Amino acid sequence: MTEPRETDTDAPEADFQLSRQDIDAINKAVDDGDGPALDAALEPMHAADIADLIEQLTPARRREFLHLYSGEIDGEILSEIDESIRDEVIEQLPREVVAEAVREMDSDDVVDLIEDMEEPEQQAILAALDESDRAAVERSLTWPEYSAGRLMQSEVVTAPEHWSVGEAIDFLRAEEWLPDQFYHVVLVDPRRHPTGYVTLGKLLASRREVLLRDITEDSFRTISARQDEGDVAYAFNKYHLISAPVVDDDDRLVGVITIDDAMSVLDEEHEEDFLRMARVSDDSHVSDGPFQTARQRLPWLVINLCTASLSALVISRFESTLAQLVILAALMPIVASTGGIAGTQSLAVAVRALATRELTSANARRVILRELMAGMLNGLGLAVILTLAGAIILGSLQIGLVLGMAMIANQVVAAMGGVLVPLSLSRLGLDPALASGTFVTTMTDMMGFFAFLGLASWILV
Amino acid sequence: MTEPRETDTDAPEADFQLSRQDIDAINKAVDDGDGPALDAALEPMHAADIADLIEQLTPARRREFLHLYSGEIDGEILSEIDESIRDEVIEQLPREVVAEAVREMDSDDVVDLIEDMEEPEQQAILAALDESDRAAVERSLTWPEYSAGRLMQSEVVTAPEHWSVGEAIDFLRAEEWLPDQFYHVVLVDPRRHPTGYVTLGKLLASRREVLLRDITEDSFRTISARQDEGDVAYAFNKYHLISAPVVDDDDRLVGVITIDDAMSVLDEEHEEDFLRMARVSDDSHVSDGPFQTARQRLPWLVINLCTASLSALVISRFESTLAQLVILAALMPIVASTGGIAGTQSLAVAVRALATRELTSANARRVILRELMAGMLNGLGLAVILTLAGAIILGSLQIGLVLGMAMIANQVVAAMGGVLVPLSLSRLGLDPALASGTFVTTMTDMMGFFAFLGLASWILV
Numbered sequence: 001m002t003e004p005r006e007t008d009t010d011a012p013e014a015d016f017q018l019s020r021q022d023i024d025a026i027n028k029a030v031d032d033g034d035g036p037a038l039d040a041a042l043e044p045m046h047a048a049d050i051a052d053l054i055e056q057l058t059p060a061r062r063r064e065f066l067h068l069y070s071g072e073i074d075g076e077i078l079s080e081i082d083e084s085i086r087d088e089v090i091e092q093l094p095r096e097v098v099a100e101a102v103r104e105m106d107s108d109d110v111v112d113l114i115e116d117m118e119e120p121e122q123q124a125i126l127a128a129l130d131e132s133d134r135a136a137v138e139r140s141l142t143w144p145e146y147s148a149g150r151l152m153q154s155e156v157v158t159a160p161e162h163w164s165v166g167e168a169i170d171f172l173r174a175e176e177w178l179p180d181q182f183y184h185v186v187l188v189d190p191r192r193h194p195t196g197y198v199t200l201g202k203l204l205a206s207r208r209e210v211l212l213r214d215i216t217e218d219s220f221r222t223i224s225a226r227q228d229e230g231d232v233a234y235a236f237n238k239y240h241l242i243s244a245p246v247v248d249d250d251d252r253l254v255g256v257i258t259i260d261d262a263m264s265v266l267d268e269e270h271e272e273d274f275l276r277m278a279r280v281s282d283d284s285h286v287s288d289g290p291f292q293t294a295r296q297r298l299p300w301l302v303i304n305l306c307t308a309s310l311s312a313l314v315i316s317r318f319e320s321t322l323a324q325l326v327i328l329a330a331l332m333p334i335v336a337s338t339g340g341i342a343g344t345q346s347l348a349v350a351v352r353a354l355a356t357r358e359l360t361s362a363n364a365r366r367v368i369l370r371e372l373m374a375g376m377l378n379g380l381g382l383a384v385i386l387t388l389a390g391a392i393i394l395g396s397l398q399i400g401l402v403l404g405m406a407m408i409a410n411q412v413v414a415a416m417g418g419v420l421v422p423l424s425l426s427r428l429g430l431d432p433a434l435a436s437g438t439f440v441t442t443m444t445d446m447m448g449f450f451a452f453l454g455l456a457s458w459i460l461v
Numbered sequence: 462m463t464e465p466r467e468t469d470t471d472a473p474e475a476d477f478q479l480s481r482q483d484i485d486a487i488n489k490a491v492d493d494g495d496g497p498a499l500d501a502a503l504e505p506m507h508a509a510d511i512a513d514l515i516e517q518l519t520p521a522r523r524r525e526f527l528h529l530y531s532g533e534i535d536g537e538i539l540s541e542i543d544e545s546i547r548d549e550v551i552e553q554l555p556r557e558v559v560a561e562a563v564r565e566m567d568s569d570d571v572v573d574l575i576e577d578m579e580e581p582e583q584q585a586i587l588a589a590l591d592e593s594d595r596a597a598v599e600r601s602l603t604w605p606e607y608s609a610g611r612l613m614q615s616e617v618v619t620a621p622e623h624w625s626v627g628e629a630i631d632f633l634r635a636e637e638w639l640p641d642q643f644y645h646v647v648l649v650d651p652r653r654h655p656t657g658y659v660t661l662g663k664l665l666a667s668r669r670e671v672l673l674r675d676i677t678e679d680s681f682r683t684i685s686a687r688q689d690e691g692d693v694a695y696a697f698n699k700y701h702l703i704s705a706p707v708v709d710d711d712d713r714l715v716g717v718i719t720i721d722d723a724m725s726v727l728d729e730e731h732e733e734d735f736l737r738m739a740r741v742s743d744d745s746h747v748s749d750g751p752f753q754t755a756r757q758r759l760p761w762l763v764i765n766l767c768t769a770s771l772s773a774l775v776i777s778r779f780e781s782t783l784a785q786l787v788i789l790a791a792l793m794p795i796v797a798s799t800g801g802i803a804g805t806q807s808l809a810v811a812v813r814a815l816a817t818r819e820l821t822s823a824n825a826r827r828v829i830l831r832e833l834m835a836g837m838l839n840g841l842g843l844a845v846i847l848t849l850a851g852a853i854i855l856g857s858l859q860i861g862l863v864l865g866m867a868m869i870a871n872q873v874v875a876a877m878g879g880v881l882v883p884l885s886l887s888r889l890g891l892d893p894a895l896a897s898g899t900f901v902t903t904m905t906d907m908m909g910f911f912a913f914l915g916l917a918s919w920i921l922v
Contacts, residue, residue, distance in 0.1 A: 016692060016695060016696045016699060016700075016818070017818040017821060018821070018823070020822055020823065023823045046680075046700055048699045048700055048701075052818070052819070055819065056819070056821065056823055056824050058827070169665065172665045172666060173665060173666065175666065178662055178665075178666050179662070180662075181660070181662070181703070182662050183644055183661075183662075183703075199642070200644075200661035200662060200665060201639055201640070201641075201642070201643050201644075201661060203665075204630065204633045204634060204639075204661060204664075204665070205633060205634065205636065205639050219507075231477060234477060235477045236724070237724050237725065237728055238477060238509045239477075239507055239509055240509075240721045241721075242642070242644075242703075242720075242721065259703070259720050259721065259724065260701045260702075260703065260720065262724070263697070263698050263720065263723070263724045263727065264698065266724065266727065266728060266731075267698055267727060267731070270727075270728070270731035270732075270735070271731075271813060271817075273735065274731070274734065274735050274738070274809060274812075274813060275809055275810070275813065277735070277738070277739070277809075278738070278805045278806055278808070278809030278810075279802060279805065279806055280806045280809050280810055284810055285819075286810075286814045286819040286820055286824065286828060288831070289831065290830075290831045290832075290834035290835045290838060291835075291838065293831060293832070293835040294834075294835040294836075294838035294839045294842070297803065297806045297835065297839060298839050298842055298843075300802060300806070301799055301802055301803060301839055301843060302843070302846065304798060304799050304802045305795065305799055305843060305846065305847070308794055308795040308798045308799060309795065311794050311795075311798075312791040312792055312794065312795055313791075315790060315791035315794070316788065316791040319787045319788070319790075319791070322783075322787050322790050323784070323787045326780045326783050326784045326787075326790075327777065327780070329776060329780075329783050329787075329790035329793075330773040330774075330776035330777040330780070331773055332790075333769055333772050333773065333776070333794060333797070333906070333910075334766065334769040334770065334772075334773055336794070337765060337769045337772075337902075337906065338762055338765050338766055338769060341740060341761060341762055341765045342758065342762060344739045344740065345739055345740055345741045345758045345761070347739065348735060348736055348738075348739030348741050349736070349739075349741055349745055349747075351735075352732060352735060352736065353747045356732075357477070357478040357513070358513070358516070358517070358746075358747040359747055360478060360479070360517070361481060362479070362481065362484045362517055363517050363747065366519070367747060369751075370749070370750065370751045370754060371751075371754070373751035373755075374751045374752075374754040374755040374758065377751060377752065377755035378755045378758060378759050378762055381755070381759055382759075382762060382763070382766060385763065385766065386766070441798075445794070445798065449794075
């Protein structure tokens with residue numbers, strides 16, 4: 001959005017958040033211990049809003065809330081609650097409420113709920129499920145964490161590939177149980193290999209004698225249960241998939257992933273990259289307390305203390321130059337910090353392009369060259385400004401020239417570091433969003449101080 | 462993903478990108494001017510992959526490619542091509558190829574294609590559409606940019622709210638034309654106000670005499686055509702919507718938005734935030750040339766030159782202190798840069814939380830207090846390390862103490878700035894991802910230098 005938002009942030013309709021009045025009413029009901037008033041306030045609300053509300057309460061009020069409202073917590077609300085407080089919520093709910101809630105959930109939501117739990121708590125929840133649901137959840141848990149196998153739901157609507165539209169419709173109309181949400185009928189061969197799918201719309205629109213295999217969608221593609229969930233989300237977005245069958249190592253159908261789950265994963269992956277680039281654990285939540293928050297952020301701060309000490313070491317090599325011309329101390333952060341910004345720019349573009357597969361081995365060399373040239377161009381532009389500023393403001397063309405030359409060198413280092421560091425991390429199989437920033441700003445800081453002070457001691461002193 | 466990726470990046474199946482061999486084969490066919498070889502290589506590929514390929518070619522080769530392949534460019538490929546090169550591609554295609562491609566597209570894709578074009582080009586494309594499609598596109602274009610009205614498709618399957626399942630099924634089976642993708646039948650009253658929707662799955666599973674209004678989904682909500690598209694994407698993700706009817710100012714049905722389009726918007730909004738936080742125009746593309754790239758990044762670099770000059774001004778006030786104790790010049794970036802990291806951390810968490818509506822007026826005070834305390838805690842922790850390091854490495858407890866005290870002050874400023882700046886921008890209706898970083902690092906730089914040098918001139922000199 002390049003324009004300012006016109007929407008009124010107080011209107012819940014306008015931006016899908018709870019109004020101040022709603023929250024006040026709910027807080028009051030909780031404080032008064034007034035169960036019926038709470039039920040009345042929450043009655044019209046969507047499960048996702050109730051979950052948001054629970055997340056935003058203070059821990060003490062949350063306990064009170066759960067006590068008053070426990071009877072109404074269902075599977076939908078439970079699966080919407082953020083992982084950061086979900087364990088806390090489950091502990092505070094009566095066991096039978098949790099059991100009842102879990103029985104209503106699709107297998108993928110149960111997997112999501114219990115996969116990070118300790119063995120005994122896992123077992124307690126599994127015990128609440130009936131035989132076939134439990135088996136489905138247990139099968140899902142055998143797939144690696146963050147894989148398609150964990151993301152899929154086992155409930156799939158299938159049809160033999162030789163069926164006609166009429167047979168499929170009759171089957172669906174006779175079937176007692178169908179999933180809440182399904183958009184395709186998956187065609188399978190006798191060995192349960194998926195061979196195509198038909199949308200319900202196409203099914204409804206086709207004549208009864210048409211064969212299913214003649215109206216399958218081109219977009220059909222299967223996903224391996226071992227596939228990383230981030231790649232799955234990428235594929236859904238790229239190929240506009242609505243649902244995709246998941247297969248095991250023998251290519252046999254084991255489940256289906258629907259786009260709403262892929263969309264959640266896409267959202268989480270983006271959030272993770274965003275936070276990682278800023279050196280924040282992707283485990284941070286608004287509901288975290290100050291100690292937790294401080295502890296999550298401290299490691300990167302300590303690492304920065306160490307890398308900044310390297311810069312201090314570089315600067316200390318030029319103590320005699322600085323002693324002779326103290327103004328250099330005031331000017332040196334200009335080169336270092338502008339290099340840092342340029343490095344971050346180049347880095348952000350490269351990290352995104354790697355994530356979207358737009359930066360590949362096919363065009364890496366061109367992108368590196370582009371960054372090099374762009375760095376040189378901006379270095380030159382900034383150098384002109386600095387030289388003039390040096391001459392006019394500081395009254396020293398020489399200082400301006402030193403600033404300018406150092407800036408060119410640092411812009412080139414920034415541009416190169418910004419693309420080469422994430423490319424190298426990615427080649428090593430590491431997440432380029434995670435540590436690139438530290439490498440790049442260490443490079444630009446050290447280079448910024450070194451180039452400026454080095455040139456200064458050569459030319460000025 | 463916290464674990465390293467197991468997938469082999471050369472396998473196209475594994476991560477949905479083109480293999481080196483495919484690209485080499487295609488490059489060769491283009492260079493040889495071998496149309497049939499090119500057709501054969503592209504035949505099995507998805508439109509999205511062909512679009513990716515076109516984006517990754519050098520401009521010269523792209524021209525050659527389009528010349529050889531123009532007959533095969535259809536609506537699907539055209540709507541997948543990135544905006545950055547789409548105009549270029551359209552210019553190079555024969556007019557009748559574009560016209561044919563546009564006729565195949567859904568109205569939302571046509572809107573997306575032409576909304577940024579100049580009037581004459583827009584008219585040329587609109588002229589290729591038949592009467593009713595053109596009217597639909599023109600209606601869409603009357604809604605504001607980045608609104609639900611631009612995102613929706615006009616093709617909606619509706620049914621009168623009093624119909625039974627049997628009537629709806631008979632209607633669908635008799636209907637000549639149905640959209641490619643649809644998942645719901647929208648119920649409308651006689652004045653075309655949407656009153657609910659029924660999934661196709663529910664329709665198929667229900668008995669013929671059941672009334673549609675008795676099997677509508679709870680998830681139903683309408684979206685105003687004026688709603689910002691980012692809010693629409695947020696609502697789809699939050700409420701797990703698959704499609705949502707769009708209404709005009711009189712609450713009358715004008716179109717429908719489907720989740721795949723909402724997912725694309727979510728992806729773009731995240732990308733925008735990611736790039737904006739790193740001070741890169743969200744208009745940057747991997748296919749941009751060096752001049753374009755340099756020009757897009759220069760403004761923020763020049764702004765940083767100005768803010769860095771403010772820091773230089775702060776430092777220059779302490780020239781006499783620095784002249785007496787040159788080691789201070791080497792140490793001062795430590796306080797400033799560690800403050801910068803802390804500010805970025807706090808900022809990133811706040812910007813995300815604002816985007817996800819987790820940071821609201823209901824909990825803003827608590828989050829501000831949390832940041833304040835976390836900043837103090839980390840300031841204390843870092844101060845202990847710095848004091849010890851000062852005493853042991855530099856042999857001066859006093860310098861260590863000055864470093865430590867300055868660090869505490871700067872960590873608090875960083876934590877406060879990181880949350881108060883985006884909150885304030887957001888209250889003013891501005892995008893907190895856009896300018897917060899510059900404000901916050903300017904604050905932490907200036908505070909870092911000022912606190913350290915101020916304390917040093919008071920205590921040490």
